[in-house]
Amino acid sequence: MLGLIQYPARLLRATRRQTAALALPDRRDLEAIGLHLLLVGSVLLIVFPILVAAIVSTKQTGIVTSLADLAPGGHVVENYRTVLVDYQFGRFMLNSFLMATVIVIGKLALSIFAATAIVYYDLPYKDLLFLFILFTLLLPVPVRFIPLFQLVADMGWTNSMLAITVPYLASATTVFILRQHFLSIPSSIVETAKLDGVGPLKFMAFVLLPMSKGILVGVSVIMFVFAWNQYLWPLVIINAEADQVAQVGLALLEGDVVGGEVSWSLVMAGSMLTLLPPLLLLILFRKPLLQAFVIQQK
Amino acid sequence: MSSREIYTDRRTAGLLLLPTILVSLVFLYYPAARAARRALYSSQLGLDDEFVGFENFAELLTSGGYRSRLLLTVGFAAVVVAGVMAVALLLTFLVHEVGTGKSIYLVAAIWPYALPPAVAALVFIFLVHPTLGVLSGPLATLGVDLDWFADGRQAFVVVTVAAIWKQIGYNVIFMIASMNNIPETLTETARLDGVGRLRRLLWVYVPIMTPTLFFLVILNTIYAFFGTFAFIDIMTGGGPSGATNILIFDLYQEAFDFFNWGLASAKSVVLFAVVGVLMYVQFRLTDKYSHYGA
Numbered sequence: 001m002l003g004l005i006q007y008p009a010r011l012l013r014a015t016r017r018q019t020a021a022l023a024l025p026d027r028r029d030l031e032a033i034g035l036h037l038l039l040v041g042s043v044l045l046i047v048f049p050i051l052v053a054a055i056v057s058t059k060q061t062g063i064v065t066s067l068a069d070l071a072p073g074g075h076v077v078e079n080y081r082t083v084l085v086d087y088q089f090g091r092f093m094l095n096s097f098l099m100a101t102v103i104v105i106g107k108l109a110l111s112i113f114a115a116t117a118i119v120y121y122d123l124p125y126k127d128l129l130f131l132f133i134l135f136t137l138l139l140p141v142p143v144r145f146i147p148l149f150q151l152v153a154d155m156g157w158t159n160s161m162l163a164i165t166v167p168y169l170a171s172a173t174t175v176f177i178l179r180q181h182f183l184s185i186p187s188s189i190v191e192t193a194k195l196d197g198v199g200p201l202k203f204m205a206f207v208l209l210p211m212s213k214g215i216l217v218g219v220s221v222i223m224f225v226f227a228w229n230q231y232l233w234p235l236v237i238i239n240a241e242a243d244q245v246a247q248v249g250l251a252l253l254e255g256d257v258v259g260g261e262v263s264w265s266l267v268m269a270g271s272m273l274t275l276l277p278p279l280l281l282l283i284l285f286r287k288p289l290l291q292a293f294v295i296q297q298k
Numbered sequence: 299m300s301s302r303e304i305y306t307d308r309r310t311a312g313l314l315l316l317p318t319i320l321v322s323l324v325f326l327y328y329p330a331a332r333a334a335r336r337a338l339y340s341s342q343l344g345l346d347d348e349f350v351g352f353e354n355f356a357e358l359l360t361s362g363g364y365r366s367r368l369l370l371t372v373g374f375a376a377v378v379v380a381g382v383m384a385v386a387l388l389l390t391f392l393v394h395e396v397g398t399g400k401s402i403y404l405v406a407a408i409w410p411y412a413l414p415p416a417v418a419a420l421v422f423i424f425l426v427h428p429t430l431g432v433l434s435g436p437l438a439t440l441g442v443d444l445d446w447f448a449d450g451r452q453a454f455v456v457v458t459v460a461a462i463w464k465q466i467g468y469n470v471i472f473m474i475a476s477m478n479n480i481p482e483t484l485t486e487t488a489r490l491d492g493v494g495r496l497r498r499l500l501w502v503y504v505p506i507m508t509p510t511l512f513f514l515v516i517l518n519t520i521y522a523f524f525g526t527f528a529f530i531d532i533m534t535g536g537g538p539s540g541a542t543n544i545l546i547f548d549l550y551q552e553a554f555d556f557f558n559w560g561l562a563s564a565k566s567v568v569l570f571a572v573v574g575v576l577m578y579v580q581f582r583l584t585d586k587y588s589h590y591g592a
Contacts, residue, residue: 042388053421120302
């Protein structure tokens with residue numbers, strides 16, 4: 001469908017370009033080429049470190065002292081297998097997946113409940129309640145991880161999945177984004193629901209959620225990337241290696257390099273594995289992700 | 299009463315809000331309060347807690363080491379914020395201007411948003427490793443002798459570049475949304491007036507994007523202060539000789555290397571004040587510039 005609509009427009013543009021080329025060398029075309037060159041150059045610069053990492057992860061030793069050594073090696077399967085199995089990276093990745101999934105689902109559910117109450121209920125002190133939730137933006141993990149460590153340790157949660165998920169479940173950002181989105185749903189639809197006598201749970205499930213699909217996907221990606229990339233909190237609260245997450249697992253792997261046990265190619269293989277899940281999500285869901293960010297800024 | 303407030307049952311509303319409020323109270327507010335209280339006690343390993351009032355804070359204020367780490371952190375944040383925003387602004391502008399392949403270029407520009415800091419740190423160590431690094435050889439021929447495991451200034455530069463790299467994508471995400479919002483007529487007018495591209499960016503686009511840019515200054519500052527912990531921990535461990543020991547890493551060491559919980563709590567309170575001030579500034583600026591469209 002889309003292709004059919006765009007076809008004539010593309011054709012038109014091509015024709016216009018041809019006529020222009022016949023007349024005189026078009027300055028705009030030259031500029032366009034320059035732009036593309038600049039863009040390709042800058043994008044390559046940003047991607048270069050990861051390209052190097054990807055190449056090194058396929059080599060035997062990972063000793064690359066010059067640009068000429070940057071040819072892919074033949075140790076892909078061996079390297080990734082060694083990292084995943086012998087160095088427990090499969091375990092770390094699984095822990096990270098569990099942590100991120102629980103955080104995404106839990107945060108989403110809690111935030112949908114809270115935002116629904118804030119937007120669709122006639123409540124006293126509603127602004128104060130919303131402020132109470134928003135104020136937690138001032139308390140990111142780095143300013144409270146010391147007392148949080150003591151609290152969670154006192155609760156006996158050290159080395160547990162509870163420790164790296166439950167403290168993350170309240171989200172001012174997600175409540176805020178959902179509230180903004182709910183406020184943009186036409187009130188006529190809401191009033192129809194009221195006239196039909198729809199209860200709050202049914203209202204959430206059959207009216208709100210279907211109308212919020214894009215935004216829910218967007219905030220889920222934001223939450224997943226946030227959870228997956230956590231480093232400081234797992235580092236302090238998890239000290240049993242088998243319970244560790246991929247981020248800290250990477251740092252452990254690097255420690256082994258310094259100790260001379262592991263080659264850099266294995267560290268780069270671990271890095272590629274750790275990068276893959278959030279990168280795939282970003283590429284697959286970039287549109288809803290960008291949409292959610294636009295709302296966040298307001 | 300707005301027409302959206304269709305429900306009145308307070309018990310259901312309370313149940314819906316309860317989980318978020320409970321988690322906030324237990325894991326956010328309570329630890330913060332506990333840190334504020336603990337900051338007034340001296341509590342070193344093996345000694346009984348003793349109430350010392352504001353002694354911990356006085357110690358921080360008069361400690362030359364802490365003050366220089368504060369300065370270092372502010373400098374680090376300034377370089378990271380300025381660097382990432384300059385790079386991201388130019389990159390966003392290129393993506394905005396290009397005709398074909400826009401969406402591919404956009405993905406190629408925003409992907410570092412997904413990049414885990416630990417991965418960024420490790421890949422960077424490998425890239426510019428003094429003896430093994432891919433870039434160490436080429437840099438040496440340019441006259442740059444990489445020695446950042448021992449040279450503090452070099453270590454600062456390497457960590458800063460890595461931290462900037464990771465934050466580019468996040469900035470482009472917000473900048474492209476803001477730039478796409480600029481009315482086409484304005485761009486056309488500038489073109490007809492013969493305003494060149496770079497001048498159009500600096501004198502037409504940037505002023506209109508002010509609210510977004512302020513928002514990003516705050517977000518990037520918070521990132522530089524707190525989000526860069528993994529870089530320091532993995533790349534330099536705060537060294538060499540304190541050259542990259544920013545406040546968040548210093549706080550971590552105070553608690554988990556020196557077990558000085560009272561002083562660590564006081565340092566948490568200081569960092570909380572930093573976040574508070576930044577958020578307040580952002581709030582005021584958003585208020586002030588909200589009439590600029592967007």
